[in-house]
Amino acid sequence: MSAEGSLKSDLMVYAGILAMAGVQIFLAYYRPGVIRMLLVAAIQAFFAVMFFMHLRDEKSTLRLALIPATLFVLVMMNMVWADSYRLIHLKPFAK
Amino acid sequence: MSEANLSMGHGAGGHGAAVMEERPFAVPSKKLVMWLFIISDACTFGAMLFAYGYVRNAAPDWPHHFESSSIINVAIMTFVLVTSSLTMLIGTRAAHAGDKSKALRFTFITVGLGLVFAALHLREWGSMIHEGVSLFQNPWGAPLFGATFFGVTGLHLAHVISGAIALTVVGLGYKRGRYNADDIEIWSLYWHFVDLVWMFVVPMVYLLNVAQ
Numbered sequence A: 001m002s003a004e005g006s007l008k009s010d011l012m013v014y015a016g017i018l019a020m021a022g023v024q025i026f027l028a029y030y031r032p033g034v035i036r037m038l039l040v041a042a043i044q045a046f047f048a049v050m051f052f053m054h055l056r057d058e059k060s061t062l063r064l065a066l067i068p069a070t071l072f073v074l075v076m077m078n079m080v081w082a083d084s085y086r087l088i089h090l091k092p093f094a095k
Numbered sequence B: 001m002s003e004a005n006l007s008m009g010h011g012a013g014g015h016g017a018a019v020m021e022e023r024p025f026a027v028p029s030k031k032l033v034m035w036l037f038i039i040s041d042a043c044t045f046g047a048m049l050f051a052y053g054y055v056r057n058a059a060p061d062w063p064h065h066f067e068s069s070s071i072i073n074v075a076i077m078t079f080v081l082v083t084s085s086l087t088m089l090i091g092t093r094a095a096h097a098g099d100k101s102k103a104l105r106f107t108f109i110t111v112g113l114g115l116v117f118a119a120l121h122l123r124e125w126g127s128m129i130h131e132g133v134s135l136f137q138n139p140w141g142a143p144l145f146g147a148t149f150f151g152v153t154g155l156h157l158a159h160v161i162s163g164a165i166a167l168t169v170v171g172l173g174y175k176r177g178r179y180n181a182d183d184i185e186i187w188s189l190y191w192h193f194v195d196l197v198w199m200f201v202v203p204m205v206y207l208l209n210v211a212q
Helices: A007-030 A034-052 A060-089 B003-011 B013-019 B029-058 B068-096 B100-130 B144-176 B181-209
Strands: none
Touching (some): A007 B068, A007 B181, A034 B181, B029 B144, B029 B181, B068 B100, B068 B144, B068 B181, B144 B181
16 A cells, blocks of 8 residues: 555545435335445445555456455356245246 | 565575565465365355255245244344454454554454354244244254254354454454554454455345235
């Protein structure tokens, strides 16, 4: 992290993240939907990781070591959804 | 790497060459360890939230009971936690700039905001428990709602409280000269991560279950 980093950019990211939190609350009442909500959360997380955690200032090898591996694990977890919907409709396992 | 170091590396044989090898990620080892902890913790929280979603999808009577007062409380908690990330950033910048008193002041403001967040969260838990929600039952529907709600928010709350303790220890160590600005920055990564996780907990646990 550079000592000469700008407080102005920190404040802009802070305001942006809070604004997106407001958007999420608006969506909850007027346009509820899990994909929309999580998309906004992912944008918030991107700004938090890149600007608050300063991953954008790190060497690209560190970004490449951390981000794809984490995303791969999280994406692979999505395979549970089919089974959760099967349960609610009480469908048998596919043969 | 300086020329002197390079020549030492070549001259000292295999072992010396390994010592002088450049760090592949160009970060201190403690910082790399914190990043590795963070990605493993991200997977832990991911698994918790996926389990929450699984149970929610599979339950025909999942409760949508969060009234406006709960959502206002969550909005305040979000504001407090995101603001604590900002104060942590200011503290970290001050530590790197050598302004020890400002760094300490903002680190402890961050700890204070973390404790405010924890207090708001515990107050909300108290009111839900008072209404009859427990780990295996709730008055509004699916019994597993309580287990998943307290599981996800409890894991996050445990991170906030342990982060506040860690920042206090590191802040006091920094004051005494035991720790330096890098240590403040490394623990700030943890604090920002706790903030980041909350950004996913809020929509999944609260906003998708708003009482319309």
